[in-house]
Amino acid sequence: MVGSPVLLIAVPLLAAFVIPLIGMIWKELVRIVPGLVLAYMLVLSVTLLVEVNQNGTIVETIAGWKAPWGINLVYSNLTGLLATIITTLGFLVWMFSYRFKRNVDFEPAKKYFIFLMMLVAGATGIVITGDIFNQFVFIEITGISAYALTAFYTGRNSAEAAFKYLMMGSLASSFLLIAIAIIYSQLGTLNMAEIASKMHTMDPVFKVIALIFFITGIGIEAEIFPLNGWAPDAYTEAPGPIGAAFAGVVVKAGIYAVIRMVFTLFDIPAAHDFLITIGLITLIVAESTALRQEKLKRMLAYSSIGQMGLVLVAFGIGTHAGVFAALFLMLNHAVIKPLLFFSGSYLVFNSKEKRISEVNGLGKFMPYTAGLFALGSFAIVGLPPFAGFWSKLSVLTAAADEGLLLVIALVLIVSVIEIVYYFRVVNRIFFQEYNKEESVVPHKPRFNAIIAMTVLAILILVIGFYPDAVTGMLHSASSDLLDKSGYIDNVLQVGQSLIR
């Protein structure tokens, strides 16, 4: 036994409580300990994933109560993969933001790293928990960390962004609670596996209403179209690395929650079409809005929302190929978008307004960072031989298998828009003259930031040139998601086998 999934939650929580104390001993520990914890989570999630790959799903019970009664954690191929993505990103974000802005005082710095750690832990919790109310709690943990991180910088509009985020997040939790109330009132249980197994007994009227409230509640976290007003503001005003964490961590967890509802909990086939529709609308609106952005991070934020729309479309296809494509997309997005946020936040480091027009000619002064930004742009718009291409291709082939030609056409048209706005920025960075009055004063990234970005860049290239490095994992994860009865059996039986 290499460890247990519960440690993915318990250790960061313990660390969060410990940090204020040890911060009094040596201040630097406040920065270092979260890194160590995140590294530990990374190692643990990877080893667990390897183990899951060999021995099958790990179901962890809490407080010794068997599955339908106690809370349980499910570490399967799917959740393990997502948890690994999340912890990896968490670690990279830590590495990047270690002394990101050195002039920040000790107190906020302390909180920053705690929040970051809790953001990652909360997202991991959302993914690996097997209980809807527990998921709600983790959503709140993630949410509060995210609000705090959004409002991290004083003196900017960050409080406004955070307040909008909080307002929406609060509504989201209200909707979630309503949905939980409906489900509990009908089925008398909160365990996902048991809900899934009993779902067919539920009155369809309640089922649909519960689904709608669930999707609305989680959709706010997953940035579905009319619910994502907070997202661009939060991405823009949060510190640079946190934008990466939002794109790579929070949204991933939200998307996971949505698909878990649609694929496992509810047995409404029409929900897949619903996902496609919603995903397409999100994709189109977000990408078209991104086209006209003046601020770099805001553009990246809309792009991120658009990508999530695409992920939902791919999930909505519902076949193995579709799920595979969606997971691939999520993986790629989790690798690429943080790279863009990382390098982008250094491109506009010294700028007040963070406008796109301020990056003119920076390629000359910070070739490495700018090059990585270009690499990320190339990858995210799906140019081969970079990572994004393979996921886009698999989405399209999956859609084509189902004969969704209109979807393919729309996705491709939107891709053109995506290309336009990304390349406008790349052009500015590399091929326009540096202008002292307009452009930003260049700021070279620190060593640790360079490492974090390089890791991501290498991942992009590896996946791009040799996608088979990850496809095996993705295939088993997608089989895992589609295997609903397997999930139910795993959770409930393992619970029973652990006689107490």
Add this chain to the structure above:
Amino acid sequence: MNTIILIFIIFLAGAILTFLASNIKGLLKEVLFLASVIVPVVMFFTGVKAGDSFNFHLAGFAFQWEITPLGYLFALIVTGLGVMAAIYAVSAMQKTKNLGLFYFNFILSIMSMLGILFSRDLVSFFIFWEIMTWSSYLMVVYQGKDVQKVGIKYFIFSAIGAYAMLMAIVMVYSLTGSMMIDKMIQSYAGFAFNMQIIIPILFLIGFGVKSAMMPLHVWAPGAYSHSPMAFTSLFSGALSKMGIYGMVIVMAGMIAYFPEGHWFRIVIAWLGGITAVGGTLWAIAQDDAKKLLAYSSVAQLGYIIVGVGIGTPLAMLAALFMAVMHALFKGTLFMAVGAIEKQTGTSNFTEVTGLIRKMPLTFLASLMGIIALAGIPPLGGFVGKWMLYESLIGSDHYLLVIVIFFSSTAAFLYCYKFLFGFFLGQEEKEWEHVKEAPVLMVIPMIILAGGTFLLGTFPGLVIKPISAGLEQLGYAATQGKYWEMSMLFNEWGDQVVLEPILYAIIAVFAFFLVFLLIKNHKNTRYVSTKDISTSGEVPKEHENLTFIQNFFQPFLRAVEPLMKRQIDFYYNGFGKGIEALFDFTRRIYTGNGQTYALYAIIFVVIFLLLKTTLFGI
């Protein structure tokens, strides 16, 4: 290890090494660059023969790289022109900033073009296609001029094309379950009729963009004129041929399923014809040599598309021959413009005149390039045109003949403008210091120009591989019916014999030249171009007598109705409209948190209201 994969690895490693070495002083980067272009090319010629293949699996798709006769033919263009352009580039790009990027993209372009030609499956085809697109895009924006307009336009159109192609690819995949080109062509006959139409159209959009087919050509003038000339020769000469290559495959495999004279083929041929006319007319109106050549490229590719669209064996032969010729002469001409630009700093006709005595070798190369371009015997351009006309007449496309003929006659106008604008006319004092271009730039030009000369007399040298490629695509053998080494036939057995014609022309030319020069060669003396008969007056040095402004104004006035609006205008309008629309729709995000909350509630309410429709419960 398989030589094919080795070629690609060397290209890739060479590109990266050159990029890394670009900041090192000395000749290391040049040596690396040349080596990484030439070594794989040599390997290609020595270690690879038609039929070699390399297979592997990646990401669940089967990849197959194989050298087919047709691919081999286009690979000849790519490698030949690529090596020449590389040699030219080393000299032309000296003292340029950011050289690493240039070399990197240059090598990648060549690599990706070879990759396209070797690919027998659609995935790797598309991958190489996209690599080619972005590496050439980086070249277009490389000089940093107008990047937001020209560069983006190029990439948008490329992306539209590429994605149209991608859509076709996934449709084929869903229909056949395989990504193999051969499989696609075999099973094409079994598709539903709407698929039979849609898939080729999507493919054609993809290839049409690269080969600058009307109305998808609008990126071409800007892109050709904005990339460094060392690359444009490759860009226009070889890269645009990839579109032709794809078209040949699709046409031969799919459209050939439709009988000759089917409306679908005629539409494509006419698109080619319109492209030719439009490109020519706009070329005439240009004052910048690069733009002129760019539009001329559009027009030339129009001829090729006509040939491919008609699709008879002779037309195919013509189209592919013209493709080879176009690579040769357009490569030459762009290199010449590059040389002039390097020596004088501008490529505008209205600024540069009278370079003939300063840059005689460049002039010679340009002259041969232009003669080949105009299709005048005895140089190679004529052969292609002749075959094209014969095939058009033979396959009953009478109006198209007229259109093509009009375009190629009007081409004389810009041909003359090119030569006159740069080399002839008054020799202004401003350009007295101009010297002949460096030898490394001249040699590739001359070699390519010599190629046009050779092929004009012995077209069999390339028609042979062309017909081999056509046979691979399922066409009947053409030798003996349409061509012998130096002889061309049409459908009715009429012929043109090239070799004696060449000798006759040379003989007459030499005779009269000698006649004109004998005796008085020693006696005559050179006088400057200011010393001319202007009603008895001798103009002063500073008087500008050069006639170049509004050069073809009378002609342009005559064709004015045709040129009133550029297609660009509509595209720009469309783009602006789209942006305005998006600017409007993005106001959904009002910035007011309350509104966002309201959206959420509306979202819920809408789905509650529509739950029966949406979820069927």
Add this chain to the structure above:
Amino acid sequence: MYKFLEYGVYGASILLILIGLYAVLTKKSLIKIVIGLSIIDGGIHLLLITIGYLRQGTAPIFSPGFENAAAKMVDPVPQALVLTAIVIGFGVTAVALSLVIRLYRHHRTLQIDEIKSLKW
């Protein structure tokens, strides 16, 4: 009569939710919006508790001698959930109020439609 109670309890909690939503959606003052959020929470908590209600049930606390009274007890699960939800709601409200303070510090106003520097 009992039906009336049923409608009444559910109706009241739903009305609370709607009142809260109304405040969130129309009131311009940030403070009122936060209050609205709290009212929504309150409504939902009431709803949850109502679900667990058992007619003539007792509190789910065992007393000596009544160890087998489980059948008469109201559902304890919603109560536990509500306990958790209240605390979470409290935390969120605290953060919200602190953000309101920050916003006031920065913008010198509490009108939400004047705080729109981030948009589009």
Add this chain to the structure above:
Amino acid sequence: MELFLNILGAIATVILAFIVGMSYGGIVRKITARVQNRKGPPWYQNFIDAYKLYSKTTAIHHGWMHRMGPAFLMVSSVVTLMFVPVLNNGGWFENMNFQGDLIFLLYIMVFGSLGMALGAGQTGNPNSAIGVTRGLSQMVGFEIPWVMALVAMMIQYKTTSITGFIEVQQESGTWLMFSSPFAFIAAVLAMLGMFRYSPFDIVGAPSELASGPVSENGGKYLFTMMSSGSIFTFAKLTLYVDLFMGGANNLLVLLIKTFALYMVPVLYGLVSPRYRTEQAVRYFWGWPLFFGLLAIIYAVIF
């Protein structure tokens, strides 16, 4: 030996063309004078001019391209002549009749003007350049109906070779100007432009542009150009006769037919004022184009 004979034949053809073309030029001058109520020079005046020009020495030049211009022009004329059968049935030297076809001829006919234009370009005389642009523009104009006529005939008779057309006429016994009248009309209208008589003489435009493209040339150069023009005139006329009027079985018939044909542009020119370039271009894209289209439709239907 055969080669030697071939060359001899070619030279004979050229001399014939030179003489006939020169004489026609003189006669035209005479006729023009007569119409304008002048006496005019004798018909052999052109020979005298030519001799004068030939015996002049050239003192200056403007560079190599300038020198090669007339040679280019001559190549075009002579090679065109080589490809046109002068008399039917092998009554004259065959030269290179069977080695090219109409499309080849179309291109080789342009060759000269382009070469000439290059030579004119190097002189740096703006008048030359202006003349060249006008000439080229006008050429684009008249080539269209001309090609349409040719294409119509090609599809009608399924051949592209000139000898092929002669054979067709001999077999059927009628001239092509009767069996495909619209093509003939279009071709003749195009011929008006081809000979550059008024109203299409804006290229040279005496009194405006000095003499257009040739303005910087004199002496031997002008002689070469002049003789080239004569040869070219003869070649073109013979081509028309071959295509439309059944060719000629002996020299006399050839002379009559060509002269008759030649009178069309000459006489038309005498009564017409000069067109501006764009007017000329539009003229050719009017009725001639219409007849060309008719010819094609006629050819497709029959």
Add this chain to the structure above:
Amino acid sequence: MRKFLVILILAVLGFYLFEAFSGLGLGFPRFEHGVKDYYLDKTVSELHVANTVTSIVVSFRGFDTLGEVTVLFLAVSALGSVLYKRRHDVGSRSILFASSGIVRSGSKLLFPAIILLGVYIFIHGHLTPGGGFQGGAIIATGFLLMLLAYENFRVSHHVLSYVESLAGIIFVVIGLLGFIDGGTFLQNFLPSGILNELFSGGVIGIIYVMVGFKVAAELTGLIYSVLHEKD
């Protein structure tokens, strides 16, 4: 206009919510195999805890509680972070008013009693209604009262911080000890005792006490931070 629209939308929403919930029925057991029966059963038979809600909160759904405590902890941290100013910006309390002598004396008198009540409630969380949260909240009320009564009343930030952190640490460590002992997180590793005695229920009592401390410290700290907020 906007209000009208909102009312309309809310009416629709309310209609559907009401339709859904009014169909639920009120006051009768509505599912056969719900988890609550199991909880009610096991609370008595295994955990020996009188208050089922407590057993659910701390044991069956103890993970939720851990998360919930974390949320509170994060909220307090967030509050500090959001309202953070540099040292020299921090003033003394902004809300200064003179309380009357009655209030002051009364507060002084009541304060120990309130604290005691709070402690009682969280110590007996597993026996009687109430628990860590409730007790903690009561204790915080006591501090609020003192803060209102005395403008100079000071609570040491450090102490609050220590209490908060230590309580949290003990919670997690107990969980981890259970993990080491029994293989699952938060597992009971102490004897369960007898129903309705103070020392019963194993770790539940300890955890709830820790929760009480933590909540008390956090709420106090929260009030304290806001009181020190100044424009």
